[in-house]
Amino acid sequence: xxxxxxxxxxxxxxxxxxxxxxxxxxxxxxxxxxxxxxxxxxxxxxxxxxxxxxxxxxxxxxxxxxxxxxxxxxxxxxxxxxxxxxxxxxxxxxxxxxxxxxxxxxxxxxxxxxxxxxxxxxxxxxxxxxxxxxxxxxxxxxxxxxxxxxxxxxxxxxxxxxxxxxxxxxxxxxxxxxxxxxxxxxxxxxxxxxxxxxxxxxxxxxxxxxxxxxxxxxxxxxxxxxxxxxxxxxxxxxxxxxxxxxxxxxxxxxxxxxxxxxxxxxxxxxxxxxxxxxxxxxxxxxxxxxxxxxxxxxxxxxxxxxxxxxxxxxxxxxxxxxxxxxxxxxxxxxxxxxxxxxxxxxxxxxxxxxxxxxxxxxxxxxxxxxxxxxxxxxxxxxxxxxxxxxxxxxxxx
Numbered sequence: 001x002x003x004x005x006x007x008x009x010x011x012x013x014x015x016x017x018x019x020x021x022x023x024x025x026x027x028x029x030x031x032x033x034x035x036x037x038x039x040x041x042x043x044x045x046x047x048x049x050x051x052x053x054x055x056x057x058x059x060x061x062x063x064x065x066x067x068x069x070x071x072x073x074x075x076x077x078x079x080x081x082x083x084x085x086x087x088x089x090x091x092x093x094x095x096x097x098x099x100x101x102x103x104x105x106x107x108x109x110x111x112x113x114x115x116x117x118x119x120x121x122x123x124x125x126x127x128x129x130x131x132x133x134x135x136x137x138x139x140x141x142x143x144x145x146x147x148x149x150x151x152x153x154x155x156x157x158x159x160x161x162x163x164x165x166x167x168x169x170x171x172x173x174x175x176x177x178x179x180x181x182x183x184x185x186x187x188x189x190x191x192x193x194x195x196x197x198x199x200x201x202x203x204x205x206x207x208x209x210x211x212x213x214x215x216x217x218x219x220x221x222x223x224x225x226x227x228x229x230x231x232x233x234x235x236x237x238x239x240x241x242x243x244x245x246x247x248x249x250x251x252x253x254x255x256x257x258x259x260x261x262x263x264x265x266x267x268x269x270x271x272x273x274x275x276x277x278x279x280x281x282x283x284x285x286x287x288x289x290x291x292x293x294x295x296x297x298x299x300x301x302x303x304x305x306x307x308x309x310x311x312x313x314x315x316x317x318x319x320x321x322x323x324x325x326x327x328x329x330x331x332x333x334x335x336x337x338x339x340x341x342x343x344x345x346x347x348x349x350x351x352x353x354x355x356x357x358x359x360x361x362x363x364x365x366x367x368x369x370x371x372x373x374x375x376x377x378x379x380x381x382x383x384x385x386x387x388x389x390x391x392x393x394x395x396x397x
Contacts, residue, residue: 048311049393052362053301053319055384060265060289062087063282065258066095070278077272081263081289088261088274088286095259099252106245109238141211148204155193155200162186162193267291290386294371297384299331301392302341302362310396311336317367319392324382330370333394337364367392 068090075087169186272287274280291297299319303311317331340361342349375381 046397047393047395048303048307049391050301050303050307051389051391052303053299053367053390053392055297055321055386055388055390056300057297057386058265058291059270059386060267060291061285062261062264062287062289063285064088064090064261064280065282066090066255067281068092068094068259068279070274070276070280073272073274073276075269075272075287077269079269081267081269083263083265085263086260087263087269090259090261090280092256092259095252095256099249099256102245102249102252106242106249109242109245137217138211138214141207141214145204145207145211148200148207152197152200152204155197159190159193159197162190166190261286263289265289265291266293267296292383292385294369294376297386298334298369299367299390299392301365301367301390303365303394305340305361305363308336308363308365311365311394316395317392318395319367319390321382321384322389322391323385327375327382329375329384330373331367331392332370334366334368337366339363365394367394 070088071091072089073087074089075081075085081087166186166189169182173180173182267289268291270288270290271285274286280286299317311333313333313335315333317333319329319331320327321329340363342361369376369384
């Protein structure tokens with residue numbers, strides 16, 4: 001019994017030592033994990049980060065404003081260009097011909113307007129002179145009518161007196177108080193007065209008819225003036241036609257200018273899809289110009305909605321770009337989109353349909369890089385290109 005029990009003691013002592021070593025190792029692991037967790041907590045406290053972010057910027061599509069054949073392409077892919085720099089030239093021959101035709105039509109219209117106005121002025125002046133002459137004749141005819149009226153009144157008075165004299169002498173002749181010669185003289189005087197009164201009345205009627213005819217001539221001359229004045233309206237119409245033709249000339253000049261397609265902004269040529277000899281249409285995409293200068297690009301970070309509780313515009317941001325490991329960029333929160341990405345998608349969710357599954361949504365946050373930071377300066381400064389993957393961290397403190 002004693003001999004068998006002695007060898008078993010060293011085995012139990014070895015197992016105990018191994019158990020104590022394992023416990024110490026596990027304790028060390030727990031302490032290390034706690035330290036790592038504490039350090040991670042201290043490091044990430046007051047920060048929110050995401051890897052769902054990329055570089056965004058303006059993309060200026062270059063399109064022609066006229067339809068034509070491409071005669072020259074002046075740039076290549078990825079070439080830097082300046083705003084207003086010629087990129088593509090179209091065949092200008094048909095636009096030059098159209099401009100010449102429009103200018104010739106404008107010159108013809110411009111010559112017609114002064115001629116129409118001069119003719120109108122002369123016609124109106126002649127009609128006014130004729131009217132004034134007819135009006136003067138009317139005045140003279142009125143004076144003659146008044147004189148004839150006075151003569152008719154005088155002849156009528158003489159006739160009435162002759163009739164009275166003849167009546168008295170006839171009565172006396174029947175009683176043989178006066179001689180036959182006096183009766184004959186009274187009859188002759190009556191006949192003479194009747195003839196004079198008839199002649200005076202005829203002259204008065206003629207004067208009235210003459211004045212009325214001259215008055216109608218004055219009205220006719222007034223109509224002639226109005227008819228001649230319509231030439232001024234015609235001249236104004238032609239002047240409006242001149243203005244319309246000037247607009248067509250301006251449009252033809254613009255079409256000729258648009259035969260040279262210019263760069264809309266400073267940037268780099270991308271997606272060039274045009275070659276000489278190709279027929280291009282108005283509005284057709286030829287290439288894109290992408291500005292990459294500091295201040296022209298930004299970062300769009302799609303944060304989870306649960307991360308945006310304390311995010312505000314103006315907060316400091318640091319971010320890294322996968323293309324430039326080891327380089328840290330600085331920026332600030334510019335704005336937060338008014339809706340989640342799902343709301344603005346092609347097929348927004350219809351949660352009221354009954355097939356509702358709650359998913360944590362993401363909200364785009366616009367982050368503007370600081371253009372004065374050292375990482376964006378110098379000849380070897382990294383260039384932020386559209387679509388690059390970014391990991392931004394917003395500092396909430």
